[in-house]
Amino acid sequence: MESTSLVTHEQLLSTMQQYWGYEGFRPLQQEAMQAVLDDRDSVVVMPTGGGKSLCYQVPALCKPGLAVVASPLISLMKDQVDALTACGIQAACINSTITADERRQIAADIRSGSMRVLYLAPERLLSERMLDFLAGADVSFFAIDESHCISEWGHDFRPEYRMMKTLKESFPGVGVHAYTATATETVRLDIAQQLGLVDPEFLVGSFDRPNLNYRILRRADRLAQIQEVIARHPNESGIVYCIRRADVEAIAEQLNAAGVKALPYHAGLSDVQRQQHQEAFIQERTDVIVATVAFGMGIDKSNVRYVIHAGMPKSLESYQQESGRGGRDGLEAECVLLYSSGDLVTWKRMLGDLPDAAQQAAMRSLDALDHFCTGAECRHRMLVSYFGQELEAEECEACDVCLGTVELVEDGTVLGQKILSSILRTGERFGADHNAKVLCGSRDKRVLEFDHDKLSTYGLLQNESIRSVRMWIEQLAGQRYLAKTGEYNVLKVTEAGRELLRGEVTPKLTKPDIADKAGPEKSSG
Ligand code: ADP
Numbered sequence: 001m002e003s004t005s006l007v008t009h010e011q012l013l014s015t016m017q018q019y020w021g022y023e024g025f026r027p028l029q030q031e032a033m034q035a036v037l038d039d040r041d042s043v044v045v046m047p048t049g050g051g052k053s054l055c056y057q058v059p060a061l062c063k064p065g066l067a068v069v070a071s072p073l074i075s076l077m078k079d080q081v082d083a084l085t086a087c088g089i090q091a092a093c094i095n096s097t098i099t100a101d102e103r104r105q106i107a108a109d110i111r112s113g114s115m116r117v118l119y120l121a122p123e124r125l126l127s128e129r130m131l132d133f134l135a136g137a138d139v140s141f142f143a144i145d146e147s148h149c150i151s152e153w154g155h156d157f158r159p160e161y162r163m164m165k166t167l168k169e170s171f172p173g174v175g176v177h178a179y180t181a182t183a184t185e186t187v188r189l190d191i192a193q194q195l196g197l198v199d200p201e202f203l204v205g206s207f208d209r210p211n212l213n214y215r216i217l218r219r220a221d222r223l224a225q226i227q228e229v230i231a232r233h234p235n236e237s238g239i240v241y242c243i244r245r246a247d248v249e250a251i252a253e254q255l256n257a258a259g260v261k262a263l264p265y266h267a268g269l270s271d272v273q274r275q276q277h278q279e280a281f282i283q284e285r286t287d288v289i290v291a292t293v294a295f296g297m298g299i300d301k302s303n304v305r306y307v308i309h310a311g312m313p314k315s316l317e318s319y320q321q322e323s324g325r326g327g328r329d330g331l332e333a334e335c336v337l338l339y340s341s342g343d344l345v346t347w348k349r350m351l352g353d354l355p356d357a358a359q360q361a362a363m364r365s366l367d368a369l370d371h372f373c374t375g376a377e378c379r380h381r382m383l384v385s386y387f388g389q390e391l392e393a394e395e396c397e398a399c400d401v402c403l404g405t406v407e408l409v410e411d412g413t414v415l416g417q418k419i420l421s422s423i424l425r426t427g428e429r430f431g432a433d434h435n436a437k438v439l440c441g442s443r444d445k446r447v448l449e450f451d452h453d454k455l456s457t458y459g460l461l462q463n464e465s466i467r468s469v470r471m472w473i474e475q476l477a478g479q480r481y482l483a484k485t486g487e488y489n490v491l492k493v494t495e496a497g498r499e500l501l502r503g504e505v506t507p508k509l510t511k512p513d514i515a516d517k518a519g520p521e522k523s524s525g
Contacts, residue, residue, distance in 0.1 A: 011062060019088060036141055043178045043203070047182075048325065057084065063140040066115055066139050066140060067140050069145060070142065070143070080119060089117065092117075093119035095121060110137050169196065210398060232306075237281065237287060237303055239308070240288060243311035262289070304328065316368040316372055407510060409511055413503055436469035440465070465512065477491070
């Protein structure tokens with residue numbers, strides 16, 4: 001192996017060509033590899049499918065010593081090790097599934113210097129025994145995969161990541177490199193701080209996936225909405241995400257009954273079943289995998305042509321990651337999210353169990369997802385701006401808003417003004433539900449109790465359904481004309497809202513959709 005200082009761009013490239021057969025670097029890969037070679041700590045943020053693994057695997061071959069990778073999932077580690085072995089690179093993972101003999105052999109290979117890459121779960125890596133062992137081995141650098149798990153501000157905090165700071169303390173001269181597919185600026189800085197990185201290099205790839213076409217529909221007849229998407233992709237691969245196992249089972253069954261080849265995937269199935277269903281999907285013996293979020297991490301299938309969220313994801317980060325499993329080959333893929341405010345309430349309830357800081361962070365990203373769905377702005381722009389980036393193109397040409405499939409009401413200004421005036425008249429002391437009832441002229445007990453049937457705005461939108469008015473209120477909030485405050489999401493008119501009242505701006509308010517005409521939701525979850 002080469003000494004670090006002599007490794008050049010050409011050598012990185014030739015190593016990559018020799019072992020993987022790839023012709024060139026993906027964006028930021030070269031810079032990320034260089035940081036590893038230079039022993040400069042780094043935080044690398046690349047979207048799913050961006051090629052993060054190579055950022056540490058190629059330098060592992062160019063640098064003398066053992067590269068140690070912390071990774072959270074056993075199945076993920078095994079896949080990575082198999083892939084490296086297939087490329088002729090000596091790699092291993094130590095976890096509960098290996099025998100004592102295998103473990104002794106791995107230790108011997110590390111001591112002899114033939115082992116190049118070692119994968120470990122964080123808690124094992126940080127055990128005293130492992131740290132002692134590694135102190136006697138020639139560790140070239142540490143790579144931390146899924147590193148957003150270290151941050152309480154992230155959407156997937158894992159306490160076992162917290163002790164990771166020990167690495168910098170126990171191995172002061174050794175480079176530590178953090179990788180993640182999803183991190184806002186706050187999370188990026190927190191990753192660096194929590195790991196105790198020294199003057200790290202931040203490398204952040206583009207979050208836009210121009211080949212993904214985003215569409216958001218209000219969930220109405222869930223099965224029909226799913227089938228409509230599948231029908232556009234005969235014999236192509238797709239993923240349907242649900243929140244609950246029961247929904248996974250139900251939808252998989254309904255699809256099969258309708259003649260679609262679909263298999264379920266969730267944590268309630270046995271390891272063997274999960275493995276079989278995953279393989280059937282990868283080998284294209286089934287078209288559709290209906291799954292909870294348990295499915296997808298580390299799955300490398302490039303030709304997924306659609307990702308449907310039949311249940312809402314828990315954050316905008318999760319949505320970016322889960323929808324990002326579509327179109328990894330760079331060809332077009334369709335991402336359809338079935339919006340349900342009921343699901344948001346479900347998530348809020350579940351997040352209630354988290355510790356304080358984590359709960360706030362999770363609530364924020366859940367709200368961001370809500371804005372993303374209920375706003376009527378370019379979806380690509382909203383997604384990348386959440387990650388602190390800007391979209392270059394004026395129109396993305398790949399989302400329902402820019403393609404004009406979201407139908408807007410003709411006079412959004414007047415409609416918006418009616419709603420805001422009413423919210424002012426009720427004293428900015430109520431939430432969306434109550435205000436919608438006032439606008440629709442409801443005889444609801446509370447409306448009468450507060451004498452809100454005496455207001456001039458009472459019944460101003462009596463020809464609309466309460467559901468539509470609620471949706472517009474959400475859109476106005478999503479576009480920041482209204483702010484939701486306090487525990488009960490009390491609505492207040494913002495500065496932008498006052499501009500709207502003066503007629504200086506026009507909000508984008510969508511036409512009531514099929515869901516409204518069909519009445520209340522037919523299915524939940
Ligand atoms: P990530 O971890 O960022 O989601 P992976 O490391 O799994 O992405 O890479 C995604 C796919 O792209 C893998 O099949 C990988 O082998 C492939 N890949 C990575 N880098 C390159 C490259 N420079 N050229 C071609 N294919 C690449």
